[in-house]
Amino acid sequence: MNNRAALEERHTGAPRTRQTVTIKHVAAEAGVSLQTVSRVINNGPNVTPVVRERVQAAVAKLGYFPNLAARRLGGSRSYLLMALNDREPTVAGWREGRGNDWIDQMLLGGMLTCAEHGYRMIFELVDSHSDKMVDQIQAALSALRPDGVILTPPHTENAAIADILLRNGVPFARLGSRTEGEGLSIAMNDALAAATAVDHLAELGHKRIGFITGSRDYLASIDRLAGYRGAMDRHGLFDPALVAEGDFGYASAVQAFETLSAIQSPPTAIIASSGEMALAVLAMARKLDIPVPEALSIVSFDDTPTVRMSAPPLTAIHQPIAGMTSLAAEMLIQIKDGRSDLSSGQILPFEFVVRGSTGPCRS
Amino acid sequence: MNNRAALEERHTGAPRTRQTVTIKHVAAEAGVSLQTVSRVINNGPNVTPVVRERVQAAVAKLGYFPNLAARRLGGSRSYLLMALNDREPTVAGWREGRGNDWIDQMLLGGMLTCAEHGYRMIFELVDSHSDKMVDQIQAALSALRPDGVILTPPHTENAAIADILLRNGVPFARLGSRTEGEGLSIAMNDALAAATAVDHLAELGHKRIGFITGSRDYLASIDRLAGYRGAMDRHGLFDPALVAEGDFGYASAVQAFETLSAIQSPPTAIIASSGEMALAVLAMARKLDIPVPEALSIVSFDDTPTVRMSAPPLTAIHQPIAGMTSLAAEMLIQIKDGRSDLSSGQILPFEFVVRGSTGPCRS
DNA sequence: CTGTTAGCGCATTCAC
DNA sequence: GTGAATGCGCTAACAG
Numbered sequence: 001m002n003n004r005a006a007l008e009e010r011h012t013g014a015p016r017t018r019q020t021v022t023i024k025h026v027a028a029e030a031g032v033s034l035q036t037v038s039r040v041i042n043n044g045p046n047v048t049p050v051v052r053e054r055v056q057a058a059v060a061k062l063g064y065f066p067n068l069a070a071r072r073l074g075g076s077r078s079y080l081l082m083a084l085n086d087r088e089p090t091v092a093g094w095r096e097g098r099g100n101d102w103i104d105q106m107l108l109g110g111m112l113t114c115a116e117h118g119y120r121m122i123f124e125l126v127d128s129h130s131d132k133m134v135d136q137i138q139a140a141l142s143a144l145r146p147d148g149v150i151l152t153p154p155h156t157e158n159a160a161i162a163d164i165l166l167r168n169g170v171p172f173a174r175l176g177s178r179t180e181g182e183g184l185s186i187a188m189n190d191a192l193a194a195a196t197a198v199d200h201l202a203e204l205g206h207k208r209i210g211f212i213t214g215s216r217d218y219l220a221s222i223d224r225l226a227g228y229r230g231a232m233d234r235h236g237l238f239d240p241a242l243v244a245e246g247d248f249g250y251a252s253a254v255q256a257f258e259t260l261s262a263i264q265s266p267p268t269a270i271i272a273s274s275g276e277m278a279l280a281v282l283a284m285a286r287k288l289d290i291p292v293p294e295a296l297s298i299v300s301f302d303d304t305p306t307v308r309m310s311a312p313p314l315t316a317i318h319q320p321i322a323g324m325t326s327l328a329a330e331m332l333i334q335i336k337d338g339r340s341d342l343s344s345g346q347i348l349p350f351e352f353v354v355r356g357s358t359g360p361c362r363s
Numbered sequence: 364m365n366n367r368a369a370l371e372e373r374h375t376g377a378p379r380t381r382q383t384v385t386i387k388h389v390a391a392e393a394g395v396s397l398q399t400v401s402r403v404i405n406n407g408p409n410v411t412p413v414v415r416e417r418v419q420a421a422v423a424k425l426g427y428f429p430n431l432a433a434r435r436l437g438g439s440r441s442y443l444l445m446a447l448n449d450r451e452p453t454v455a456g457w458r459e460g461r462g463n464d465w466i467d468q469m470l471l472g473g474m475l476t477c478a479e480h481g482y483r484m485i486f487e488l489v490d491s492h493s494d495k496m497v498d499q500i501q502a503a504l505s506a507l508r509p510d511g512v513i514l515t516p517p518h519t520e521n522a523a524i525a526d527i528l529l530r531n532g533v534p535f536a537r538l539g540s541r542t543e544g545e546g547l548s549i550a551m552n553d554a555l556a557a558a559t560a561v562d563h564l565a566e567l568g569h570k571r572i573g574f575i576t577g578s579r580d581y582l583a584s585i586d587r588l589a590g591y592r593g594a595m596d597r598h599g600l601f602d603p604a605l606v607a608e609g610d611f612g613y614a615s616a617v618q619a620f621e622t623l624s625a626i627q628s629p630p631t632a633i634i635a636s637s638g639e640m641a642l643a644v645l646a647m648a649r650k651l652d653i654p655v656p657e658a659l660s661i662v663s664f665d666d667t668p669t670v671r672m673s674a675p676p677l678t679a680i681h682q683p684i685a686g687m688t689s690l691a692a693e694m695l696i697q698i699k700d701g702r703s704d705l706s707s708g709q710i711l712p713f714e715f716v717v718r719g720s721t722g723p724c725r726s
Numbered sequence: 727c728t729g730t731t732a733g734c735g736c737a738t739t740c741a742c
Numbered sequence: 743g744t745g746a747a748t749g750c751g752c753t754a755a756c757a758g
Contacts, residue, residue, distance in 0.1 A: 035753080070750070099464070137426040434737075
């Protein structure tokens with residue numbers, strides 16, 4: 001026994017007792033060829049029920065489970081889907097304790113759907129703003145050879161990423177993108193969501209409804225603003241002074257809040273393009289003793305745990321992140337399966353959740 | 364071209380242009396044997412610097428990245444670590460929008476450390492309370508053949524899990540467990556943390572310090588209670604009526620709060636064994652118009668995003684979850700490497716973060 | 727419907 | 743210090 005084996009044994013406290021059960025053992029046990037076992041495992045055709053059952057019995061008896069690496073090497077699929085996210089903001093969210101609802105919801109939707117199909121989702125972080133990004137992605141693709149890749153904003157619209165995926169022949173889904181282009185696009189209707197928020201506030205009697213935009217790098221920001229603008233026009237309420245620029249982050253919303261507070265006739269309601277920005281507005285209101293929702297209504301464009309648990313809990317647009325990821329996984333797996341009953345350009349419904357941060361206009 | 368290939372091509376929009384670069388191509392390019400390339404890639408010995416550089420140049424030129432599946436199949440390692448979590452509570456946390464700070468911090472610590480070593484962390488959910496649990500774990504082990512497994516509470520103390528890991532010869536780390544036993548144990552000092560909370564409150568003049576326990580299934584709950592008890596005794600403040608039972612969940616803390624409020628001389632401060640329970644106490648206080656921290660101080664035993672963002676933000680014990688996971692990954696990889704400068708039974712420091720929910724006792 | 731053959735890309739073992 | 747042979751566990755292509 002070599003050194004490493006000894007060390008491993010020491011750390012596991014016992015010699016290997018369970019030696020690997022392979023397809024070979026199953027074949028011997030069932031008295032069939034390797035290929036037949038493979039067929040049964042993969043639900044292939046051309047196996048008589050009798051043989052199938054005999055093989056399945058052998059599988060169960062021996063406790064056989066196929067080895068992913070071998071399947072990948074021999075066959076044409078890896079049973080792996082890769083979810084790509086931007087490293088810097090993702091890590092920052094975790095590290096600074098802000099949480100990362102988008103990631104959590106992706107895991108929820110992606111992992112469960114993958115599991116249903118015998119797939120696994122591997123979560124991969126890349127440095128989007130580095131020139132090494134393409135290399136990092138190529139390395140991950142070469143190492144893992146995933147059967148599909150799930151892209152999230154802002155990668156969604158990134159041409160370099162689409163290009164390398166294309167060159168590698170890997171199907172991919174772009175979450176949160178309604179643009180035409182390569183890859184499956186799966187999104188929600190951001191404009192409609194913004195309009196819904198406006199309608200809700202207008203119904204409560206608000207005339208001065210402020211809007212804090214998201215980062216311009218995100219197409220969704222543009223859509224949200226357009227939806228807001230359209231709805232405000234429809235109600236005859238639009239005023240450019242009611243729009244302040246933000247970047248999804250807390251600090252930018254503090255700034256935006258101050259801008260909006262300083263105008264001639266300040267808003268009695270504010271729609272913030274992210275959860276963090278909505279929380280910033282709430283914090284500012286608290287600081288200035290502005291009661292919410294009595295003197296100021298707030299709508300958040302994310303329905304994160306902190307948004308739900310704030311005081312008061314915020315009225316929010318609940319984006320179907322888990323649903324989009326789940327659908328993406330489903331579709332990518334279908335492509336590998338050679339089926340494709342689902343078409344690209346999917347739009348999933350959002351939910352508008354009314355909570356304590358919006359109320360009748362009293363001024 | 365078969366059906367599936369055509370479908371994939373349609374969905375990727377282009378034929379494969381980048382065909383796989385293997386070690387073979389690199390060997391040809393560098394004019395050496397496969398084996399030499401393998402040595403260079405794995406930083407093996409017995410390669411002259413000249414040859415090494417020639418190979419590295421070829422690798423860079425061709426854009427070669429090793430294929431994980433092939434490495435695993437040919438060699439003795441998978442470059443995979445598996446993090447095991449309980450499905451039901453994990454999914455519930457995501458689904459109900461409560462968030463899942465433990466998971467987030469694990470990802471932070473585990474993924475980054477794995478990445479540093481060319482490893483990947485695969486996140487796996489198992490049904491701990493099902494009789495299929497062992498089969499699920501065996502299936503995951505057989506499929507992935509991870510080089511190590513990271514266990515979290517309450518799996519940490521589960522004998523069936525340790526047993527199957529042992530039988531598969533897979534090294535593992537138990538997070539949040541200070542007990543002796545198989546596998547590496549990495550934990551924090553829960554008792555000391557509870558004592559620190561008591562000391563903090565006692566210094567603020569509190570005499571009636573309540574404690575809400577966590578679920579008994581978790582060893583940490585016992586430790587926390589013991590630490591509380593010890594510190595209270597030390598200050599001469601212990602009273603069994605000040606301890607109420609909880610199970611980490613919101614509802615249980617509402618109940619516990621009512622119990623504590625009903626005693627002869629109710630607590631002026633409460634230590635809750637989880638973030639959710641602390642938030643429940645805060646919500647109850649708000650509901651009953653009990654000002655925090657003026658009339659009631661609150662300490663949380665988790666430092667989650669919602670705990671930080673509440674009003675007021677809660678004083679909390681920050682557990683080193685990312686650090687524990689990172690250390691676990693580091694140690695497991697070292698075992699595979701045949702090195703082991705680190706020993707089992709690691710205790711990592713926690714942080715006690717004072718925020719707005721604790722203040723001087725005024726009664 | 728079933729079995730045989732070949733090979734995926736790499737690390738390991740042994741020659742040289 | 744380097745190269746050649748062997749096989750990991752499985753699926754694909756073909757033969758029967």
